[in-house]
Amino acid sequence: MKYKDYYDTLGVPRTASLDDIKKAYRKLARTHHPDLSKSPDAELRFKDIGEAYATLKDSAKRAAYDELGHPQAGAEFKPPPQWQEDFAPGFAPGGMSFEDLDLADLLAAMGQGQRGRPRQAMPLKGNDFETAVTIPLEDARRGSTVNLTLADGAAERTLQVTIPPGVCQDQKLRLRGQGGKGRNGGPDGDIYLQIKLAPHAVFRPDRHDLYFDLMLSPWEAALGAEVEVPTLDDPVLLTIPPGTRSGRKLRLRGRGLAAHSDLYALVHIDVPASLSAREHELFEELAKVSSFQPRTVKPKENPHEPRPR
Numbered sequence: 001m002k003y004k005d006y007y008d009t010l011g012v013p014r015t016a017s018l019d020d021i022k023k024a025y026r027k028l029a030r031t032h033h034p035d036l037s038k039s040p041d042a043e044l045r046f047k048d049i050g051e052a053y054a055t056l057k058d059s060a061k062r063a064a065y066d067e068l069g070h071p072q073a074g075a076e077f078k079p080p081p082q083w084q085e086d087f088a089p090g091f092a093p094g095g096m097s098f099e100d101l102d103l104a105d106l107l108a109a110m111g112q113g114q115r116g117r118p119r120q121a122m123p124l125k126g127n128d129f130e131t132a133v134t135i136p137l138e139d140a141r142r143g144s145t146v147n148l149t150l151a152d153g154a155a156e157r158t159l160q161v162t163i164p165p166g167v168c169q170d171q172k173l174r175l176r177g178q179g180g181k182g183r184n185g186g187p188d189g190d191i192y193l194q195i196k197l198a199p200h201a202v203f204r205p206d207r208h209d210l211y212f213d214l215m216l217s218p219w220e221a222a223l224g225a226e227v228e229v230p231t232l233d234d235p236v237l238l239t240i241p242p243g244t245r246s247g248r249k250l251r252l253r254g255r256g257l258a259a260h261s262d263l264y265a266l267v268h269i270d271v272p273a274s275l276s277a278r279e280h281e282l283f284e285e286l287a288k289v290s291s292f293q294p295r296t297v298k299p300k301e302n303p304h305e306p307r308p309r
Contacts, residue, residue: 004103005073006052006065014066017151018057025053051104059183061107063124126180126189134196137203140167141232141257161193166258168208171195202230208261214250215270216240231255231263238265
């Protein structure tokens, strides 16, 4: 028996919906209809297209066809024994040999067991689907409800999904039983919903933690201060320790995307772009009295040198 790639014949992927298959068939049937096409192989192409459509539009025949795997088109093959038992009882052994049949004939006769009794269909799980949803950071922290519109065959359906609090970028939520319908009593498939976080004007997520840039004046960094900083909930007061340097991370516990995660303020020290006369005078006085040398390179400590007592 030679394998025929019905999906390739219709030019659709193996995951194509019934609606996609119907659209592809109608388009190709018009193009290659012998009464409309001048191509010498139009009649043969029209027959192949009809054969492929007859199999893929029928859910039971399509399931049986998919169970055959994906051999190369035109290659000689035999259906596996399990396929024979599940889909075509009575053909072989003891019945007609598979070699005596065309793939289309076998699928057309599928469902008739020995003595013409209908076979018992094998339960098949419905297809799993993957989709993505983009939510703001606020909804990622607090949880939310979103509406998903999904293509289900030829129809569309809207599904209301609860996003739990504390999700992070690229996390996947499994929606059990919300995928494709099972066949022959099989279970319904699942939907895997991938979480995407929308860019935020202030915060940058890193897994469940959040980061933002905190600008401090030189005197706030040197003397210490209490400054109001934003969070995904309400603003809070953050204590700046005296002597805080640029690049330091200050942590606010439990203020990340999840209850166990944190919010980090990355310190940047800024200076005035212009100074008043009094400010200029004070900075000059500070320059005269201060012994601070930010460019002094401290020698590395020799671990073998005895420390002074």
